[in-house]
Amino acid sequence: MQEEKYRISFTAGTLLMEETCAVAEVFLETGRDWNRTRECALRENLMRKEKVSTNKRLFSLVKQRIEVLNEEEQNLLVAGTNSVRRLLLLLAVCKAHSFIFDFIFINVRDCFFSMHEKITHANFNEFFNESKYVHPELETITDLTLRKIRQVIFRILEQAELIESIDTGILRRPYLPEHIERIIVKDNPKWLGIYLYSNNEINNAISLYE
Structure with a gap:
């Protein structure tokens, strides 16, 4: 089976907590009408940027x-x-951007369960280089773009509170309330991995809520 191509469009923004929640609120208020939501978001400048294109x-x-x-x-x-909201935004980011999901699920989680205290740029670079074998589209990425990707992902990890800060990279496991855990298991149990659940913990959660 061919792997889904990595899309790197996420470099346009980090976790975007305030912006995403503001747009989500309008989306629900309009009865989940994206045309009206977009019109309102641009009119009210919910993205909080000066340029219309941005x-x-x-x-x-x-x-x-x-x-x-x-x-x-x-x-x-x-x-x-x-x-x-922070927990759900991390979920949204990982569902929308498979590159970020794979990095957290494979590399960050491995560091955490290998008792490493932190995630480093070297860990990211290793993941990126190994991913090229499965995702040849990464071969065309320049060093400048790679630095931008790494910067954005580490900022997302910081804002989602998976790491203490981008400076230290110290790993922190989020606390998932029971109702959030149940909703995520119902969606797809694999998403628990982005909150640094082990495979055994994921299986236990499946047993608990099935």
């Missing part, structure tokens, strides 16, 4: 992330506390 590009990125969440997850993104 606003449009960020809106497209935010839309892509909201769309991959199911209705239950979208509702929680709007109604939840900041900690719940």
Whole structure:
């Protein structure tokens, strides 16, 4: 089976917590009408950028992330506390961008369960170089773009509180409330891996909620 190609469009923005939640709120208020949501988002400058082109590009990125969440997850993104929103935004980012999911699921999780205290640029570079064998589209990425990808991903890890800061890279495992864990298992249990669950813990969660 051919692997899905990695798309690197996520470099346009990091976690975008305030922007995504603002757009998600309008999306629900309009009865999940993307045309009206886009019109409102650009009119009200929900992306908070000066250039119209930048606003449009960020809106497209935010839309892509909201769309991959199911209705239950979208509702929680709007109604939840900041900690719940952060968890769901990490889920949205990983569902929308398979490169970020794979990096966290494979590399970050391996560092965590190998008792490494932190994730480093060297870990990322190793993941990127190994991924080229399966994803030849990465061969065309320049060093400048690679630095941008790494910078954005580490900022996302920091904003999602998977690491203490981009400076230290110290790993932190998020706490998932039971109702969030249950919703994610119902969606697809593999997503628990982005919150640094082990394979055994994922299987236990499946048994608990099936």
